[in-house]
Amino acid sequence: MLGTGEHGMAEAEFLRIYSKDVALVAPDGRHALTRLQRLAADRLSLQILDGPCLDFRLADAEVELTLEMGRFTFDTVYPALGCDIRSELGSMLGTKVSDDGCIIVDVHQQTSVEGVYAGGDVVRGLDQISNAMGQAGVAATAIRNSLSSKLTQLRQ
Template identity: 45%
Template sequence: MPETLHCLIVGGGPAGLTAAIYLARFHLKVAVADDGNSRARQIPCTHNHAGFPEGIAGTELLERMRRQALKFGARFVDTHVDGLAIIPGGFEAGGCNGFGPARTVLLATGVTNRRPAIPEPLHADALRTGRLRYCPVCDGYEVTDLNVAVIGCGARAVTECIFLRSYTARLTLILDEGTELTEDDAARIHANGICIVRGRPTDFILDETGIHFAVSQGRMTFDTVYPALGSEIHSGLAASLGAALTDEGCIKVDAHQRTNVRGLYAAGDVVVGLDQISHAMGEAGVAATTIRNDLTAYEPILR
């Protein structure tokens, strides 16, 4: 019989890996199940993550964290968890062969950005070269005074434009056809000197002069494009167990990262909050410590 885990972590991004390091160092039996699509993998080089003055690639950061978790005894299985069931004393996960049941589960499953119609490998090339960016909080600094387009619809795209306005005056909002701005949003866009173009961009091309695409009124070129199309939130496992979600679909947690389902915790982008590495790590530290303390409240863990 495989032994019972103190915690199964679903998701091996910055949140899941931070929790794995903490839990392993609490001398707890912990395993991470991950299907390998961390948003951090897409970061060519982060410049806002503290402690790395020259920046660090997302893949390198993840590799370092995974090594650190392994060093203290965390186990890993590269798999997609396709179901979670509540059983007496804990949880059972589908797709995690080799691991026993878990007393607790931490969901650190993240989100996926909705993409404009850019096929691979062009999408990856555009990310790598900074022609395509998804996170103004992360890398708005890098587009200071550049010619930037925000692709989106409605309030989300307006908010992103206004945020980027403090980095550059050369801003265009590419507003999805059929979308009408509220009077207030239209006034904010106008007051900030942001151009509006209507249409859904297609036929993307990259070259050394910029990123080019077609809209109904012709071809356009920018230094960088920010899609503001929202995200798919990976909260299906939580929902299947009856965990409460926000209207957007993020997992609701208390101040200690507990969901409303006993033994089920969540951290990182999948929880509502600032979608940043530092925030994911902070929430994971809180979650791991709560898990440890909640486990010992039921029965002492003695060495």
């Protein structure tokens, strides 16, 4: 697990459910872990490796990471680096965003601006493909229904 701090620890703990061999590697330098987090890592037998990560190489069925303290081989590398919420376009259109930058939507994925819908990672919730696709389906249906009712009004 490439990461550190609270987020890195949470992801490493999650992966620990699936494997007894999990290492938490700080990407940029020494780990930013509290004493309690280090105790938790010990309890879970997580390997704590300081960075920076200098290089990586894909081997046959492994990934080789080069750290200052040497070269390490892993079955896979999972990034826990956090995310930047790219909601600038929505903000430019006047949509309301939460304190952390997520676009706020209603149950039909409509934003605070009529006719503007949002879904996926840019709204708050589970950041996974299936969720994004489900929200896209909800938005598409709402858009279709909204256009249909506008058309009916125009015809009356």
